[in-house]
Amino acid sequence: MKKIFKVFACLFLFTAIVNAQQISQKSCSAVCLNRTIQLDGSSDKETITVDVSEDTGKMHLNINSKVESGYLTVELYDPKGNKKGNFSIESQSNSSKTKEQVCGQMQKYIEDPIKGKWSVVLVPKKVVGDVSICTSLYDE
């Protein structure tokens, strides 16, 4: 009786582990894209696109920026061209002796995002700094 009970217990544990693994594999079906852009006194507008496919159920976008001098505007547009968020950071320190950092971060967690090309537009004015864009797209 005890042996049967042990066998059943082991079987139960085994199926539970297999099931958990399957669920975790399913929930991990995400695409993560990381991009870092260095700006060395640049004033050129730059557009970074994020492709959102039909299967995407959730999108997590994290834009991190750090500026040591200059003025940087970051804008996020959906595929229809509607602005979904923006921010600007400015550092007026131009001397090499004093360093002034300004940080800007934008996080967007969007459920059922519009399918198509989302754009992150960087509009720098003599910017020394960097921008990192981290996108996670989760399947439905």
Added chain:
Amino acid sequence: MVTFQFALRYTMNKLTTNINHIYLNSFGLLLFLIFINSFSCFSQHKTKNEQSQSIKGKLQLDSIWEPVVYLSYISSFKDMYTMSNEIIIAETKVDSSGSFYFSTESFPKEDNLYRLHLSKKESPAASLIIGGKEENHIFLIANKHSEIFIKNKIRDSLFYDYDINGYQPNTDFKSIHTIINNDNLRSPNSNLKKEFINKTIYEELRHIADTASHPIVSLYALTNSKFESSYLENQKFYENYLDKWKDENSSYFNELRSKFPEKKNSPALWIIISAIFFFLLGYIINNSMNARRKKDNKHLKLLSVQERKIYCLLVEGKSNKEISEAFNIGVSTVKSHVSSIYNKLNIKSRKDIVNVSNL
């Protein structure tokens, strides 16, 4: 005996005078004390009032946050998400109990928009985090006499859930801000539903803008209602809106006014302006024609009757011979008349005659 009585009366009088003096002095002292006391009470009351003109709050801070609160002045709605060291106007430490305090004594009398934020440890003071549980800022409306109290509700998220009390416009502003920034409120499955919800939200924002009694709250709702795209549809509404707040001269309203096209003049006014223009134009043309005619007449008046007849034929391009035949006179006579015409009109050739006649 008389002397004794006199001395006694003198002494009594003196004593009464002294007593009166003492009473008067005591009364004066009492008045002085009352004055000092009331002054002290008044100044205490004033100090208490001055202390109440503040932005204060109690924050439950996670260990990732530097216990310093920064206050920035936001001069226009488009700068709400702009960060630089230049716009930070004050900073204060958060004490061990989580309390912080800013005096609004140096603020302008008029309401303005401010941003309050904290930075993460090892991050610069000028750091802005938008969205998510780590959002590090809130907006508030304040003036010189505002008393505002802020309290966050959850320890692990700074301003994800917070209360703002004391100055009513802030509660309304916060409600609008929540509607505008909730992306997932607008994320049903179908695109049609999304558009419908967006349209409803924009209409609701316009309704808030129309009914809100506070100018900044009203304007914030309108600015986020995508009014540019619906301007032609609701032109009357926007004209009435601008008329309602015509006395508002804050930078926020001036920014809005610059977005609207200038108010067009009514058609009746255009008709009147056109009529005046054409009347003046007619008057000028008529005057210039009259001046020309007068000039022509002036030229012709210099000529004799015979010369005028010859002048007319010269204008028609007739030769001397043709003119002599027409008037039955000799060619030499014609030449003499022509020469006289040239002298009187101050011209040198037949071509000039045509030019003079065209003047």
